[in-house]
Amino acid sequence: NLKPDEAWMVGDSIHDVLAGERAGLKTVNVVRFGKVEGADYYVSDLWELLRLVKNLREEI
Numbered sequence: 623n624l625k626p627d628e629a630w631m632v633g634d635s636i637h638d639v640l641a642g643e644r645a646g647l648k649t650v651n652v653v654r655f656g657k658v659e660g661a662d663y664y665v666s667d668l669w670e671l672l673r674l675v676k677n678l679r680e681e682i
Contacts, residue, residue, distance in 0.1 A: 632671060650674070 631642025634652040639661045642649035650671060651661035665671045 626646035629647050630650055631638060631645065631647045632650045632652060633639065634654045636658050639649045639651055639658045649661045650663045650665060651658045653664055653666055657664060663674055665674055
């Protein structure tokens with residue numbers, strides 16, 4: 623029951639980023655196999671993703 627602005631697509635491939643964009647979601651590219659242009663955010667691993675989420679929540 624989430625709205626698109628309440629969820630993110632997190633993935634490590636172009637297919638993940640494209641799927642997230644097509645669904646109207648913010649996208650996070652976990653840069654394991656290379657940077658996917660067009661993602662909203664980039665992280666190197668899931669620990670960095672956790673820090674990103676915490677930082678963005680503090681901005682709200």
